[in-house]
Amino acid sequence: MRTNSMLWFKGWLETRPRVAILSCLVAFVLARAWMKGTDSLPASAPLNGVLSIIWVGFAVMLAGDGIRTQSGSISQTSKGLVGSTHFTLSLPVSRFMLVATRTAVGLGQMLVLMTIAFCAAWVFVPAFHARTTLAEAVEYGAATFACTLSFYFISTIASVFLDYTWQIFGSLIAIFSLRWLAGVAPPPRAVDFFGCSETDRH
Amino acid sequence: MNDFVIEANELYKSYKGRPALSGFDLQVRAGSVFGFLGRNGAGKTTTIKLLMGLLKPDSGMARVFGSPVTDARQSIGVRRRIGFVTEDKELYPYMTVEQMIRFTRAFFPRWRDDLEKRYLRMFELPLRKKVPALSKGMRSKLMLLLAMSHGAELLILDEPGDGIDPAAQEDILRELVALAASEGTTIFFSSHQLSEVEQIADHICIIDAGRAIVAGSLDDLKCQYQRLHVILDRELPAPVQWVEGAEHVHQDGRTISILASRNIDNLLEQARSLPGASVEQFPVNLKEIFLEHVRTN
């Protein structure tokens, strides 16, 4: 359907700058790790530690803000909606499609970026390459993606209640609170989010 | 009843305790060019947002093409038949004019390529410029192009002339009239410019403090309202008690000016019966009718 492809087009144009920033960030971190490239543990630890922040960053920045466009009653803005959302909502397309497409765009970008980041890490970061088998790396990547997914949805839900900037702060606060909680009262291994996105597992 | 493209009944809407609409009624017949007037903050944009489903009323009913504005299921089909121009004229800041047109076109299967080309040429819109680089007037024109090119049966325009110079305005009015004449498009537009309403509207509604205080055919209103000038040959000891219909009476020595809303014949008779009176009757234009109602409210 033409309308769907147009919504994807819109989503892509909307998030282009964010994707660019995140790509640069990942490239920078990987390049730095590559340059430092020894196979000693300290080198790989900072990589993972910093990267976990980046995954959180992905989740928060790319998260769907499609839900916000239908706020009206929930959001605290008095007249309900801002800017071009009036135009968007006047189009003959369901709110569901708007939100779904926007969320899917963010998820797709996240998947692509993370896959590229992991592959690049595998190739360019000796510590990572040397110390992990391919299967473990894939498992690690998938787990990280799953965790980041949950952060993504935390951020998306935050967009329902909060304006754009507050959404970012709000979700970061939520995520880091969870992390602090995990440190204070460690959850079982199966749901150990921060365990799995933390340092290498050797 | 089924003739009405837009209907509203006892609409109420408040923001944080401040009332925006207090029992607003509206009826717009198919094929009419309907002017919606009111001061800033009177409730024009709130009404329009309600009709477009961007806001939910606190109570009351509003229907467009017969279906309630709160009915989410039918509203998609309804929106496909409406061309809309928002108050703030905001479009996507990351798209160019060309991309906005391409994007919008996908949602409307009855898009008219011929009208799109016509308006593009007429409005001189720069295809490759991004939306934020456009002036307010250019953005208004772009939104009008998007609203008028997709074969809509109903146009809902919130201050369409905003930021547009008089020459371009005349072009736009002509195109709106052409749509009304050839396609039978119903046009509902709010405006601060009484002159453009007076030029093309056949019906109007004046809203003040969230209520409709005047509504009806513009021609009928102009026949109903008359100004009477009475010149006496001497000053009277006491002010005249006029029969009903005399809305606004101004007496200055031997001259009396009356703005009358009805009962003209009886008022004329009463005026002529005054000692040494010479009476003249003048038509009243929309500005006078507007100011009369908005001031006394």
Added chain:
Amino acid sequence: MILRLNHASGIPLYLQLMEQIKHAIETGALRPGDQLPAIRKLAEDLVMNPNTVVRAYRELEHEGVIEVKHGSGAFVSDAVAGRMKVIGKGQAVMQSAMERLLSFGLTEPEIRRLFENELASSAVETLPRRQK
């Protein structure tokens, strides 16, 4: 047809249009049998509401000034010729009256005011008056 409408005068536009068409007929710009512009075209040319044009044409037809032939359009009625004779008589009266008034030394604005006052106080006028 050259028409000028005053949107802010307070006189309903359909009445103005009717008077302008009658004026065109009286001055010979339109003759019995001439075709009037199509409603759509007139509305676009004058940038006015098409319903207003419809109303003007309908009233003119009701008064017998024009005839609407289904499918072909609106035409100036032949019956107008009769009215034109009466108007011709009036014109003759006007001409001699003007000569006399001018010979008194009255200016054009004074003559106009005399005329309007006389109109106002004479037989009941059904149309809203033109603003001075």
